[in-house]
Amino acid sequence: MSSVSISFSPLALSLPNKPYRKNPSQKPNPQFISKSKSKSKSTSKSKAKSKSKSSSSDEKLTSSSSIAIEATSYTRLPPRDDFLASSLIDAYREIKLSDSYVVTKSEEGQRISKELHGEKLIGFDYKEYETPDVGEDDEDEDFEEDYDSDEEDIDYIEGREEDGEIVVFGGEEFEGFKEGDEDEDEEEKEKGVPAVMRCFDRAKIFVKAGNGGNGVVAFRREKFVPLGGPSGGDGGKGGNVYVEVDGAMNSLLPFRNCLHYRAGRGSHGQGSDQNGAKGEDVVVKIAPGTVIREAREDGVVGEVLLELLHPGQRALLLPGGRGGRGNAAFKSGMNKVPRIAENGEEGHEMWLELELKLVADVGIVGAPNAGKSTLLSVISAARPEIANYPFTTLLPNLGVVSFDYDSTMIVADLPGLLEGAHRGFGLGHEFLRHTERCSVLVHVVDGSSPQPEYEFDAIRLELELFNPELAEKPYLVAFNKMDLPEASERWESFEQHLLAEDIQPFCMSAISKQGTHEVVCAAYELVRKIREAAKEVEGLAAPVNLNHVAEEIKKKRAFPINDFDITHDSSSKTWHVVGDGLERFVQMTNWSYVDSDKRFQHVLEACGVNKSLIDRGVKEGDTVNIAGLERIWYNAPGSASSSGAKNKSTDSIRWPSWK
Ligand SMILES: Nc1nc2c(ncn2[C@@H]2O[C@H](COP(=O)(O)OP(=O)(O)OP(=O)(O)O)[C@@H](O)[C@H]2O)c(=O)[nH]1
């Protein structure tokens, strides 16, 4: 075994491994707001400043960075004054609108924003994105005109002031959250998720097990073999539906092209006692971390059927239908020439909802544009898109960080989070879901943002509000963009702020790879501890039964035929006899053969349907519906118990037992 060559800096060793607990006293500090307002009056100024001060910032890091500095403050959610500055308006136009942008257009929008974030408003105020407030009317118009000129890139919705926030993602839109109509809002949000994102981690597929092949009626005809007897073979079994975890998949996008998965049907039996071949199985390949639910017609979220995490796991989901018996199987001493064979059993079918929650050891979280993708790109071979505008990343990116051949971890770069993400704002639900399966979280904080402390607190709060378990996960904090002077200026106050909460943050410049090694090593140390703890627990835990869905279906198939319910509709004089066993029996009866009806009568008699109907007072002429099959009841002459077909000669035949 090779040794893991990881060197830990003293900073990394002092990493707090305690889960974060929400501190209710962490409310927005008005001092911060006023401070930042005065500090960041002009972004252009700060750009110039950042250039002149770059050498001093480098002192904080061990070696200086030769990489060009990019001021990124305009892509953040800036203080209102900043936003109104004309330099920012120019900058705002530069934002790549085809990817994303957020607008609050009206008074109503502001009101909703306030209501939504009301008591626990931390950090961003979305009313700052009120485009009509840009200043003078003329300017406003200019802006709108400029904006309109970009219309070929995006679908921009106008004149819907009452709707509050409008979010546009690559030409698709949804309306912002409005308190009081969550249900409608859910639908709206679903609509607003761009197709590629929906397909990335959600899919709805149809699966069907193969039907069994039919049995046949055949008789042996051969020279020198007189009265060869029945020789109809049984039908083959239908193919099964399996679900298998494919380690090479990291999304559900393949299900975009293929929705229906049908296993092959069993071949029909043939003469000369030849049984049919088994139907072909179908294997549905899914990504690790996929949750499978039954999709219900009423829209209610079905219960989880399977949750497959590890590559190579295979579950039998739907077993194929049984092959029908051929007439050779019905031969008996009393019935030497049976003219009967069964249909193959129908394979079970269902619609499934697949939901992927990425399985990664480390999840990189943070506000948009914090440098999450940059961090992933420098620590792994992954090449995510990196750009100077928010929501560059819309789909999570995975990367493998290798220290040694046997010490690796999977790191996921997740899309940026906004305040209100836990309520679906900025498609937060879509993104936050993926953090649930990460063992460790790395918070990347944009050091160049006016209030990095708020940014960190807001993201932490969003995670906790989305799922309190997320707040219990071990995490570490990486203060990024230390190569920028404004970031290095803020580092000390940020560090003090976190140290007061017993958290030791890391500082780094992802773009120049400085300080990233310490962050990765510290994250790996946390991952290693978690893996060790998980191994211990795994040893004690009982093995999970992956085939329980198929077992349930098989159990249902073996349901006894004499277990049925009878209901009576007096207005239409109809009796309904229902039962899983009876239903299957009716489905497998092949009515084209003469003996089928006799056997049907025999089974009804034997399983007590006739007797129960007589006891309940069935009258001649009444309709009896047996598992969907309608018959008219009549009383056979001279018999108290008889049914609606044929005579009693069937009693003399011994039919093989129903199976
Ligand atoms: N100066 C400087 N710029 C950085 C650093 N890290 C990232 N950036 C820049 O910040 C911008 C955003 O970086 P990304 O890595 O795309 O940020 P992100 O957090 O993935 O953004 P989203 O995907 O939109 O959430 C890019 O222009 C990067 O070049 C850094 O350490 N220093």
Ligand SMILES: [Mg+2]
């Ligand atoms: Mg990104």
